[in-house]
Amino acid sequence: MKTNLHIFRIPLLLLLIVAACTKEKTPSLSIDGKTAYTLESGSVRLNIKLIANSADWTCDTGADWISLLSREAAQATLLVAENPGFDAREATVSFRAGQASALVAVTQAGKARTPFVEVSVTGNGDVDAAGATLTATVSSWPEEWEPEITSGSEILTIAKEEHTLKITVLPNTEDKPRSGRIRVWAPSKAAGLAFQDIAISQKPLDITYQETDLSETATSNCYLISHKGPYSFNAKVRGNGKTVTGLSAPTALSPAGAKLVWQSAKGMISAVSYADGVIHFTAERINGNALIAATDASGNIIWSWHIWYPADEPSELSAATGDKVMSMNLGAMTGETGTLGSYGLLYQWGRKDPFPGSPVMHGGSVYTPNAPVYDMNGATVKIEASNMYSTTANTLAYSIAHPETCLSNNYQYTSCRDWLTPSESNDALWGNPGGNTRNSSGTYTQTGSKTYYDPCPAGWRVPALRTFQGFTPTGGYCWTLSEFNVVDVNGDGDITLDDWSDGWQIYLDKKNNVSSYFPATTRYDGQYAMLMGSMVGLWGNYWYNTPGENTDTLVPYGARAVSFSIKDYNGTDLVTMSALSTGSRADAYAVRCIKE
Numbered sequence: 001m002k003t004n005l006h007i008f009r010i011p012l013l014l015l016l017i018v019a020a021c022t023k024e025k026t027p028s029l030s031i032d033g034k035t036a037y038t039l040e041s042g043s044v045r046l047n048i049k050l051i052a053n054s055a056d057w058t059c060d061t062g063a064d065w066i067s068l069l070s071r072e073a074a075q076a077t078l079l080v081a082e083n084p085g086f087d088a089r090e091a092t093v094s095f096r097a098g099q100a101s102a103l104v105a106v107t108q109a110g111k112a113r114t115p116f117v118e119v120s121v122t123g124n125g126d127v128d129a130a131g132a133t134l135t136a137t138v139s140s141w142p143e144e145w146e147p148e149i150t151s152g153s154e155i156l157t158i159a160k161e162e163h164t165l166k167i168t169v170l171p172n173t174e175d176k177p178r179s180g181r182i183r184v185w186a187p188s189k190a191a192g193l194a195f196q197d198i199a200i201s202q203k204p205l206d207i208t209y210q211e212t213d214l215s216e217t218a219t220s221n222c223y224l225i226s227h228k229g230p231y232s233f234n235a236k237v238r239g240n241g242k243t244v245t246g247l248s249a250p251t252a253l254s255p256a257g258a259k260l261v262w263q264s265a266k267g268m269i270s271a272v273s274y275a276d277g278v279i280h281f282t283a284e285r286i287n288g289n290a291l292i293a294a295t296d297a298s299g300n301i302i303w304s305w306h307i308w309y310p311a312d313e314p315s316e317l318s319a320a321t322g323d324k325v326m327s328m329n330l331g332a333m334t335g336e337t338g339t340l341g342s343y344g345l346l347y348q349w350g351r352k353d354p355f356p357g358s359p360v361m362h363g364g365s366v367y368t369p370n371a372p373v374y375d376m377n378g379a380t381v382k383i384e385a386s387n388m389y390s391t392t393a394n395t396l397a398y399s400i401a402h403p404e405t406c407l408s409n410n411y412q413y414t415s416c417r418d419w420l421t422p423s424e425s426n427d428a429l430w431g432n433p434g435g436n437t438r439n440s441s442g443t444y445t446q447t448g449s450k451t452y453y454d455p456c457p458a459g460w461r462v463p464a465l466r467t468f469q470g471f472t473p474t475g476g477y478c479w480t481l482s483e484f485n486v487v488d489v490n491g492d493g494d495i496t497l498d499d500w501s502d503g504w505q506i507y508l509d510k511k512n513n514v515s516s517y518f519p520a521t522t523r524y525d526g527q528y529a530m531l532m533g534s535m536v537g538l539w540g541n542y543w544y545n546t547p548g549e550n551t552d553t554l555v556p557y558g559a560r561a562v563s564f565s566i567k568d569y570n571g572t573d574l575v576t577m578s579a580l581s582t583g584s585r586a587d588a589y590a591v592r593c594i595k596e
Contacts, residue, residue: 020156027098028053033075035104039110041083045069045177048076048104054097063091066106067391077238086110097434113141115193121167125198129205131171135164136198136429137186144187152180152200155289169200175227176285204285211280218458221352222306222330226287226313235279235294237495238303239352239452246428251454253303255279255294261304261404262373262381264288264356268309269376280304282391287311289331289345293351304403306354306455310334311341316595317516319508323467327516328455332356335517338501343521348419349543349559350429353403355383355588357521360500362537370531380390384530394421406529409586413527417584418557425585427547429453435546435560448545450596460593462545467594468562471506471579479576487515498576500539500566503578518542518592520564527585538567541589548582558582561589 032049050057055073069077076095083089093104121136138145147158147165155178159166165184172178180200186193211228219237235258258274260281272281272292281292286309293304311333316324328335329344331354336342340361345354346529359371374383375543381404385394388410399407399419407419418425427433432448439445443466449462472478472486482495487505490498499505503519505546524540541563548558564577583589 003357014301025053026100027056027100027592029046029057029095029100029102030099030492031102031104035102035105037078037104039106039274041109043082044080046078046080047094047116048078050074050076050095050102052097052100057095057097060094060096062090062093062106065089065108066091066093080108082110082142083110086113114208115186116141117145117184117194117196119165119184119196119198126199127169127200127202129172129203131169131202134167134169134200136167136182137164138184138513139163140184140186140194142193145239146183146185146188148183148189150181150183150197152178155202156180156182156200165198167198167200168250171200172205172282174205175209175229175472177206178202178204215458220454220458220459222308224314224457225283225307225309228283228357230280231281231307232278232280233305234277235303236277237273240450240458241452242450244428244431244449244451246426246433247451247453253294253513257395259293259295259299260376261291261293261301262356262383263290263376264348264371264373266378269307270406272376277479281307283307283309289354289356293403301401301403303400304346304471306331307354308457312336317508318512319514320470321466321513323463324506325467325516326460326593328520329519330591330593331357334422337503337505337517342503342519344515344590346521346524347455347543347591348406348524348526348588349583350426350453351399351419351587352455353399354455355406355524356360356533357590358534358536360536362520368531368534373551377480385531388528388534391421394419395424396420396426406524407586407589408527408529409584410527410529416557417586418525418556419526419586422557430545432464432545433547435465435544436549442475446546447454454545456593457592459596461590461596463594465544465546465560465580467544468542469579471562472577475579477576477578477581481575484577485510497566503540504564516592518562518564519590520566521590523583526584526588529586535565535567535569539563539565541583541587542587543591547585552582555582555584557585559585 021204030051034049059068065081067079069079090109091106095102115336117140118137121138122134134346151158155170156295157168182198183195185195201545210370211230213232214233236253258272260269260272263269265286268286268288269290270282270284286423290307293301313329319325331345333341334356337443341359345356356371356373370383375381386407391411416422431451434446437446447464454461473483485507505515506518507515520537520540522536522539525532544560546560561583563581566575568574586594
């Protein structure tokens with residue numbers, strides 16, 4: 001029996017050893033570290049460490065955007081590609097060795113969305129005079145959006161649907177184009193993450209007009225027109241034809257013909273003629289300015305008139321002084337803030353005829369050309385400058401016969417800043433020779449009267465000193481920006497250059513919140529009789545009807561003006577405003593008319 005037992009002990013031991021060896025070789029696999037990754041949208045490498053008793057393992061990345069770059073005995077290097085989409089994506093990477101497995105979860109964010117709004121509107125927003133209903137398709141992120149009519153509410157209605165905006169444009173009953181603007185916000189105006197504007201342009205109603213007599217109720221040196229068609233005016237009367245103190249009585253004109261001197265837009269005026277004391281002309285539907293002259297038998301100019309066809313109709317604004325101030329500069333196309341069309345025309349003090357201003361909003365240089373003007377055939381008309389080294393042209397008669405010529409005072413600059421010689425200089429040209437008179441409280445009492453050299457339309461005239469005296473605390477110069485009587489445009493509670501927009505929005509009556517935009521139109525320099533050294537968009541100058549003080553030795557034969565600036569010639573900050581400065585009469589400044 002002993003012998004038999006000994007025989008069976010040996011196989012049992014072998015079985016135990018074999019079993020033990022077999023158990024040690026069973027594959028084991030686990031992750032050494034993180035088993036879940038949350039990634040940004042960009043490409044990234046992941047080093048996954050494994051705990052395994054065998055190098056014989058496999059990897060299934062679980063998605064085509066994850067690849068196995070390399071493997072070692074106990075590490076896998078994965079490449080997660082950049083997510084090109086906006087949505088997040090997920091994958092499970094599995095590692096396997098025999099029956100053992102380990103999992104790693106990968107979540108990758110989508111690329112960041114920049115808020116946007118994209119709008120496509122029927123016909124690009126162009127509408128006939130009859131009106132129309134347009135469909136605007138809107139796509140945005142965030143997906144919520146909100147429409148708002150920002151201009152043209154009197155001609156537009158809107159209705160929001162799921163992904164579209166219905167825009168109804170009412171019929172146009174006027175012979176001038178109309179426009180409107182709609183802003184689409186995402187997700188809302190309050191959040192204001194993104195927006196896109198929809199511009200609506202509507203054609204004018206095609207109306208046939210009978211000839212309009214511009215001088216039927218009153219004559220002037222400037223006639224406002226409001227539509228295309230034929231016009232006429234009395235060509236025998238100089239300006240308003242009125243006699244005033246300081247000027248000789250205006251005599252009647254006896255023209256033999258008429259012609260276009262210049263126009264600011266090609267084709268604005270298509271015909272000019274003269275018959276029986278009346279000038280006739282035809283205006284096309286093109287906004288701008290023009291100068292039409294009466295001529296003698298030899299074709300010489302004997303008088304001229306400014307034709308003003310603005311895009312927006314001027315209105316009157318009530319100032320605290322009681323004056324009714326025009327809503328835009330004389331010769332401007334609009335009173336809208338920060339637009340070149342708001343600049344208007346420039347005038348030498350006492351002259352009735354305008355000169356074209358700058359063709360750009362800002363960027364004055366040593367020599368800045370004036371905006372181009374054209375003859376009837378579309379050829380460029382040169383705005384002339386008189387001889388700088390002579391005073392032969394410095395007469396009233398010459399200025400009337402040459403309305404396209406700016407008159408230099410260079411030859412007499414130190415002793416006379418007028419464009420007229422001292423013997424011809426006349427304080428009454430714009431009707432207020434005693435305008436510097438004040439009462440005991442310091443208020444200017446003389447407002448003057450309109451003369452036949454006044455450049456404003458019928459019913460309007462050049463302003464007197466009191467009109468803009470409140471622009472600064474003292475009525476004179478002010479260098480303290482916070483004291484300027486200007487509007488806090490950006491609403492931050494302070495008056496800073498952030499409120500400047502190539503000019504100031506200035507209060508005419510702060511108590512009643514009445515203000516108007518006064519652009520920095522710059523000037524013609526009287527010495528050079530051109531926009532020489534002008535600082536467009538940086539300097540603003542506006543004439544009063546009042547001459548300078550007779551005792552003024554710094555600017556002899558000067559005239560009163562509003563002036564403001566934010567830079568000097570060298571581009572250095574020079575923020576100043578004066579409601580009562582004095583300029584050379586030979587300089588050409590802007591004019592802001594007031595009601596007579």
